[in-house]
Amino acid sequence: MSVSVVVPIYNEVENIPLLHRAVSDVMQQLGRPYELILVNDGSKDGSNAALERLAQADPCVKVLEFRRNYGQTAAMQAGIQAASYEVTVLLDGDLQNDPTDIPMMLDKIDEGYDLVHGWRKNRQDTFINRKLPSKVANWIISKVTGFPVHDLGCTLKAVRTEIAQELQLYGEMHRFIPILAHWRGARCVEVVTNHHPRRFGQSKYGISRTTRVILDLMTVKYLIQYVVSPMKLFGMIGLVCGLVASLAGVGTLWMKLASGVDMTGNPLLLLTCLSAMLGVQFFFMGMLGEMCSRIFFEVRGMPNYAIRRTWNVEAPAALPLSAGDRRAA
Template structure:
């Protein structure tokens, strides 16, 4: 299989047949074999039935059905796991991404890039609750991580399979895929893609999602710099607070020895004990983090979602692993 097109779906019954038709048209003259992996994220509007009809008439349509709604990141992770193409393309199921951009992104992959991510330069969304928060978040993320990017929220991406299989996505981390891949040595490039206004259904995301993204940004920053060795973060913080406590203690002793200042009422004495206690806590967190990292790297592969059904995956190599689990 040359290309797998992964599409998370949650209550998009009107968009599914139109998206399928657009993908089929875009890939028709591409000269590549492909499959479409739909991940039904607990839809309740008839989306699953629509997907079943497509799967019955086209064996290239694969369906991963979740038992309940787990969110877009979990759906994306499952799609990446069950995709079998050499290149995996991710695209939203709401028709706002343009499937006609897929051949262009695949050509970029052929140029030697490992990941091609879209930039919705002319985004067709409301400015107050969608575009403005996104612009602010992209600016903060770019400055925090040092990764130059205009639009982390664009789902339309093309990724080499070996890179995609190494990603582990939690929370809202599907939008950090380019950063996580870049950190693993992937060659990434951003390209301008088309964007259309939503015609059917309602958006699942609002301005409140921005706060969750900021929290995940902290996690990503930690994973990039300190995940393999948490002691570098917590140990350094512990050393600095320990030095602060030592300095305060030395100041208290000096004030008592040379100035006759009462140690009991000296606030520096309280700062000394407080700093030393915080230092011990930071060092303890670092040790616990180191142990957790070792357990993580040595543990078996586990996922934070549950699959209820797989359709048209009879020849997929992951199937035996899933059955054994």
């Protein structure tokens, strides 16, 4: 099984030669065809020159250079799309992940798993601004998504390339790769991996990323549960608003008819009107969401299901072009 190793690089000039040597040693011992894809995410410390020298000296090294810093998620997405081998291994460029864990993860892939993600059980980071927020975030993510996980922040992962290239990563969603892959039907497993203290440079992440992770978690929750049928979410909220409007309306009429209460400025009357308007708006949002969902899948040519394998099944014949399509062609 051939392997593409993808590593985002941002201001890691001291780590690059050590990283290359460590990954090359491991992969050469495995004896599998491999490529090392290094994505320069707008580094400003001389990393680009170091990467260029590596690419010239080692034909297994491929380098992608961004025009500016786009973030780790974009770098991973670019590396995954450039991968040409059967399994993609994601690795940090700071040497805190251990390349010697790669063979163990590939063995899990050989056992039939589609994605193997690491758990830094003995994490070598500061407690207050790294380990504690990570533990809290992982607990919240596990409860919200229903996906059992200890350490979504661990970059070290091995995933079948065909599955990795189905995922569309934005924002800070590289942390949610196992959850997104699981949503697409991938068989995932978490394994304990080594973790080393940083030797050179400074960490690019701190406690400030918490807000972005929470916002992306809301997006992921929507994607894995409601993207195929948004009406289930917005329609349900609309029904609740309609129920509140009905109850408040009945209460308003009872107060007017039974007690003769003046309705001018009555809170129940205002609640009735507000709930009714919100209910209608949420129903229309659900309908628009349903249309957008169908456009999303049809434009990308991606079905809302995933097939693991087939036997004795031929590729479907191409559908005939419409008159408009024929004119465009």
